Amino acid sequence: MPHRTINLHLVSDSTGETLNSMARATLSRFDEPHVIHHRWSLIRSRLQLDRVLDGIEAEPGPVLFTVADRSLRHALEEHCTRLGVACLSVLDPIMELLQTELGERAREKRAAQHVMDADYFRRIDAMHYVLAHDDGQGVAGIHEADVCLVGVSRSSKTPTCFYLANRGIKAANVPIVPGATMPPELNEAPCPVVGLHIEAGALIEIRRHRLRLIGAGGVRSDANDYVDHEAVKAEIQAARRLCTQHGWPVIDVTRRSIEETAATVLQLMEAWHERRRQPAVPHAPEDPAAGVLGG
Structure with missing residues (x-):
């Protein structure tokens, strides 16, 4: 069966390290995957997101994202739905599990892992x-x-x-x-x-x-x-x-x-x-x- 080439868009409001690591770890389970990576980092405004949306429309493919801002998330998900492109917030399942176990809601804090603490x-x-x-x-x-x-x-x-x-x-x-x-x-x-x-x-x-x-x-x-x-x-x-x-x-x-x-x-x-x-x-x-x- 011939390999299919896909575009994979990684959209982050931070450096994108988390997404890159998760994508690398997952793709290593496939035999010679034909994947063209499109890395979009530090996406923190609607103007920056519009550039990402144009890129996804030009080269459609699944989208993995870590974006905390609700309005940006909504715009990204809505755009992907209109294009018929799969879109996944990779941290949501983990966040939901921990919120349930800890009994409290997580703060909507952008790039919290990179603060100078x-x-x-x-x-x-x-x-x-x-x-x-x-x-x-x-x-x-x-x-x-x-x-x-x-x-x-x-x-x-x-x-x-x-x-x-x-x-x-x-x-x-x-x-x-x-x-x-x-x-x-x-x-x-x-x-x-x-x-x-x-x-x-x-x-x-x-x-x-x-x-x-x-x-x-x-x-x-x-x-x-x-x-x-x-x-x-x-x-x-x-x-x-x-x-x-x-x-x-x-x-x-x-x-x-x-x-x-x-x-x-x-x-x-x-x-x-x-x-x-x-x-x-x-x-x-x-x-x-x-x-x-x-x-």
């Missing part, structure tokens, strides 16, 4: 922290971290930390370098330490790409321990042993997206804090790094 400044603070504590910098400040990621070079520590920072998490990261000792601050870290593991083949490809980007073509890749298969394999094994010795849980990031890795880090953080809240019970400690998560 305490949570906003917490995320900004976390971003600054990640910049100052990336790749082993500022190890003395690890006592301020919510979590510390360790792993060999190019194991996605930095992008994972930035993703966590967008959730308001102060994440430090420290590279595991062959022959180098780890900072003593990690021995008694007041936060969970999580190791990131990656398979040798995938790591070598990432590192070779990195060398090409930085113009290291003159380096003989086959003679460089950075991308030599046996050297890389030994480096990964040594990193794994180090995590086991310290009792640090390990996540296999080989086939995980940054979002999936960050979600697992958050789960491990929650488990770490839960153990700290429970009274100590004398027993043989279970090694949390005995198995690589996702391996």
Whole structure:
């Protein structure tokens, strides 16, 4: 059966991040969907909406929207009905469910998730922290971290930390370098330490790409321990042993997206804090790094 191409209009009175995420997550369930995205963000006036309505009429297709203003919503829905185009306010079912459970009506507040409140400044603070504590910098400040990621070079520590920072998490990261000792601050870290593991083949490809980007073509890749298969394999094994010795849980990031890795880090953080809240019970400690998560 041939694939059908559709126009998908995403209309938001804010940045459109929510709609983009929901559309991406939903479309990933289809085999090679043929979708032309039309993103309409910061739609907050009738003049701006008229431009959207013209776009929908010119290239008809389903409309997903997050618009709080009642008059704009009504105009959009009425226009779609006249065109015979499917139109859905994606947050309405969730809002209705929560209103029923909480027993109160939600405020009609536009772009409430982007106001400059305490949570906003917490995320900004976390971003600054990640910049100052990336790749082993500022190890003395690890006592301020919510979590510390360790792993060999190019194991996605930095992008994972930035993703966590967008959730308001102060994440430090420290590279595991062959022959180098780890900072003593990690021995008694007041936060969970999580190791990131990656398979040798995938790591070598990432590192070779990195060398090409930085113009290291003159380096003989086959003679460089950075991308030599046996050297890389030994480096990964040594990193794994180090995590086991310290009792640090390990996540296999080989086939995980940054979002999936960050979600697992958050789960491990929650488990770490839960153990700290429970009274100590004398027993043989279970090694949390005995198995690589996702391996």
